[in-house]
Each structure stands twice: as structure tokens, then as C-alpha cells.
Amino acid sequence: MTAIPLRHAVIEVADAKISFGAVKALDGVTLRILPGECVGLVGHNGAGKSTIVNVINGGLSPHQGTIACAGEPMQRYGIAAARANGVRCVFQELSLCPNLTVIENTRVMHRTLTGWGWRRRAARIIGDKLDEIFPGHGIDPTGVVSDLSIAERQMVEIATAFSQVAQPVKLVILDEPTSSLDASLATQLLDYVRRFVEAGGSVIFISHILGEILSTSDRIVVMKDGKVVAERPAGKFDEHSLVAAMGSVVKGRHQEKRINDTAGLTPLLSQPSRRGKGLAFEAFAGEIIGLAGLGGHGQTDTLIDLYLARTGSWLRGRDAEVAFVAGDRALNGVFPLWSILKNLTIADLAGLSRRGLVSEPAEANLGQAWKQRIEIRTQDLGNPILSLSGGNQQKVLFARALATPAPAVLMDDPMRGVDIGTKQEVYAILRAEADKGRTFVWYSTEMDEICLCDRVYVFNNGVIVAELKGDSVTEKNVLAASFIGAAA
Numbered sequence: 001m002t003a004i005p006l007r008h009a010v011i012e013v014a015d016a017k018i019s020f021g022a023v024k025a026l027d028g029v030t031l032r033i034l035p036g037e038c039v040g041l042v043g044h045n046g047a048g049k050s051t052i053v054n055v056i057n058g059g060l061s062p063h064q065g066t067i068a069c070a071g072e073p074m075q076r077y078g079i080a081a082a083r084a085n086g087v088r089c090v091f092q093e094l095s096l097c098p099n100l101t102v103i104e105n106t107r108v109m110h111r112t113l114t115g116w117g118w119r120r121r122a123a124r125i126i127g128d129k130l131d132e133i134f135p136g137h138g139i140d141p142t143g144v145v146s147d148l149s150i151a152e153r154q155m156v157e158i159a160t161a162f163s164q165v166a167q168p169v170k171l172v173i174l175d176e177p178t179s180s181l182d183a184s185l186a187t188q189l190l191d192y193v194r195r196f197v198e199a200g201g202s203v204i205f206i207s208h209i210l211g212e213i214l215s216t217s218d219r220i221v222v223m224k225d226g227k228v229v230a231e232r233p234a235g236k237f238d239e240h241s242l243v244a245a246m247g248s249v250v251k252g253r254h255q256e257k258r259i260n261d262t263a264g265l266t267p268l269l270s271q272p273s274r275r276g277k278g279l280a281f282e283a284f285a286g287e288i289i290g291l292a293g294l295g296g297h298g299q300t301d302t303l304i305d306l307y308l309a310r311t312g313s314w315l316r317g318r319d320a321e322v323a324f325v326a327g328d329r330a331l332n333g334v335f336p337l338w339s340i341l342k343n344l345t346i347a348d349l350a351g352l353s354r355r356g357l358v359s360e361p362a363e364a365n366l367g368q369a370w371k372q373r374i375e376i377r378t379q380d381l382g383n384p385i386l387s388l389s390g391g392n393q394q395k396v397l398f399a400r401a402l403a404t405p406a407p408a409v410l411m412d413d414p415m416r417g418v419d420i421g422t423k424q425e426v427y428a429i430l431r432a433e434a435d436k437g438r439t440f441v442w443y444s445t446e447m448d449e450i451c452l453c454d455r456v457y458v459f460n461n462g463v464i465v466a467e468l469k470g471d472s473v474t475e476k477n478v479l480a481a482s483f484i485g486a487a488a
């Protein structure tokens, strides 16, 4: 009888516990990652996914528990030990230095890239990896990172993590890697993940998009309130059982769309066709308008133009304003030194003021109401915003916009990192608010969300190439218009 060789786990964390004050972020988590497997990690916002990832990445030391790499117990484990053992991480909050070029950022990640000709070597390493993962990406490695779109930055970060310089890359942790990528870039990444895993590499894949978790993972681990509550081969889960294991309920996706008769009405927001080409943009009261198409084709620019066209409208009173939910949370969304409450209420100080002073009780009431309405997971709204998990920070940005009386809300891919239970709550809030007459203009990289909209403008190369209404808002029609430039 031939002995079956024992496969050591690339990394094994046993019974890890971490608390932040009264919050048990990890409450005895055991996770074992084998070579050649992609492990999907799912759970509600604040379940502890980023915390266990930070333990594996060496950024956080568990207060209790053990870590072993390739079967060897690690006495002292930190960032250097994790890298030496081939662990790489792509963080939810992108970590590139914005003032440096792509090449220089590659050098920051790979310290051994030194000596004569390091720029040339770095350019080749990052360029080759970008070509391998995202063929046709169009990113210039000599460009400065701050000039890249959020999707391009995410692509660079991913390519850097998979690129190999000194030590072999054994385990790559991808925390919400597709959150800023459109459908075609996400497919390229997921295909690459499968190729990497089939070649013997390991991946921990965190996502709130359950379809991609189910299609890409070999095994799925479900976390809830700092614990692992379910763990099975991916084939033994479907979307319903996965959501149930996370502690939520799948609600019907179908929402009544409204086809408004807008003939003779004045649009609330409008914009002529861009650069004199394509269709003009119009949004009427009570509509949910989707902006679709491949990422970076003019959707965010349109939102910004619509926003700027209304600035100064406070002169006409609060009810004329527009609210904006920023897409790049870290760059344009949170005030990092402020509390959760101040971040939530900043957009409606006029509504909370009595005789020129902000009323603290009114501010606290507003905060409590939204905390409950979209389940912001914190013990105290006075805590710093950065003490919240990524998805919970995103909920605060949502609440900030919805808590204003602005008749129009512009949303730049606002559901990044938000868990499925909350998304469903937010979809219902959007529909209820639209029924009351509010207008939403919603850029989303998720097709399911585009399909919830009443009317959709599809973008291609910076201009609107198609308008879809009501039942013609389908994935097939949106894709056809995105790629061919004309609605099916």
C-alpha cells in the first residue's frame, strides 16, 4: 500500500481570539488553508473576516491561539514572517502610495527590487502580471497612481500581490477584490484565480457577491459574530443556503419597476449629450436611474458633473440640494478622524440646527434611527468611524445621504462591501423613497443592481449609447449595449 503524502496546510490558525474593547472580533476561529485551494470567506459586515485576514497577514497578533506555516508552529509571527512564508494580501482599503508611480509602488512592495536597472525590472514584473491577469488593461506602469481610476488602482494592487520577485507566492488573500471592477474585469480576475489555484497556489477570497464566491471557491467558510459557523465544499452550498448560514434571508429579487409618463414634465436633473455625441441625460422626480456599461466609461464623470451643476443651489434652499454617496470611501467618503455620528450627520447640519447651533439631542436621535434602520454594527455612535468594518463604514455614507431632504441622490457604486442582508434593506429603502418622489441616479458595477432600476443609461467611451426602460432593463440588453454601443 502506498502512503498518501501528508499535505501540510500553507497556514493554520487555531482558536484565534481578538477583542477590541468589548467587541469580540474573533472568538476562537480556526482556519486551515491547503495548497491548491481557493477558500471563499463570507459573513455579514463586522463578522470578523478582515480581522482573521489581518492575523494571517501578520498585521494583528491574536490575544489567544496559535499559527503554523507548512506544519511548523510559529512562535513569533508578524508581517515579515508572513511575507517570508509566501503570504500576500490585497486589502479592502487599497494601500498603494498615490504620489508614486506604479513602478515605484511595485518597488515598495518588493524590497529586494534594488540595484542597477530596478525600474526596468519593476516595469517588466508589474507589466507582465497585469497582462497575465487583465489582458488589454491599458495601464502605463510609469504613470502616477493618483491619476488612475479606482478600478485601475485595484488592478495594480492585485497584480502586485500575485507578482513574484524573491520568495514564491503561496497564498494570496483577496479582500473584496472585485468591488471596484466591472463585470468583464471581474471575470478576468476570477479566471486567473482558478489558474493560480490549479497551478498549486492558494487563495482566500472574501466577497459579498455570492455568485462569484460559489463559482470560484473550492471550499466556503462562513463567519458570524467572530466565529466560524459553517464550512463546506463549495458544491454543497447554493445561494440560499449560503445566505441562511450567514444569518440572513434571501428576499425576492423582483421589484416593481415604474415606467413614468414624463411627457411634458421638466426633468429634475439633466445634461446634454457628452462631447456632442450620444444621448442626453434626464432624470425625473421619483425615478431610479441606473448608469451602466464597462467601468470608467464616463459614469462617475456624469455623476460629478450633475453634482457640480447643482452646487450653489443651497442659495435656493435645502430642498434644492443633491446628495452624493462617494464611491472611493477612503478618498472621498469618510472623515477619518471623526466619530461615526459626526460622519453620519454632517450632510444635514442645517436640518439639525436650532437658532444656528446643532442640537445634540436631534443629532443623536437621527444617528440612532439610522443605526437601527440599516444595522450599523457598533456599541456606541461616538466611536471613531475607523473602528467600524469596511461595510459598516459604507452604511454610514449611505445614511448620510439618505438622512438629508435632498430630492436627488447621486450614488457612485455605493454598495461596495455591503453585506447581502443590508443590501436588500437598502434596495427597499430606495424604492420606498422613490415612491415618495425622490430621484436616485445609481452607478453600479453589479448587474443585479442595474436590473433593479426603472431606467438605465448605458455608457461606452464616455458617452451614453443606449437608454433601456422597464422590462427591457435586462443583463443581456445592458451587455449588448456596453460592448456594441447599441441596445439589443
Ligand SMILES: Nc1ncnc2c1ncn2[C@@H]1O[C@H](COP(=O)(O)OP(=O)(O)OP(=O)(O)O)[C@@H](O)[C@H]1O
Binding pocket: 020, 023, 024, 025, 043, 044, 045, 046, 047, 048, 049, 050, 051, 052, 092, 377, 386, 387, 388, 389, 390, 391, 392, 417, 419
Ligand atoms: N481597530 C478597531 N477598533 C475597534 N473595533 C474594531 C477595529 N477593527 C475591527 N473592529 C471591530 O471588529 C469587528 C470585526 O470587524 P471586521 O473588519 O473583521 O469585519 P468584516 O467581517 O471584515 O466586515 P466587512 O464585511 O464590513 O468588511 C467589527 O465589529 C468591527 O467594528
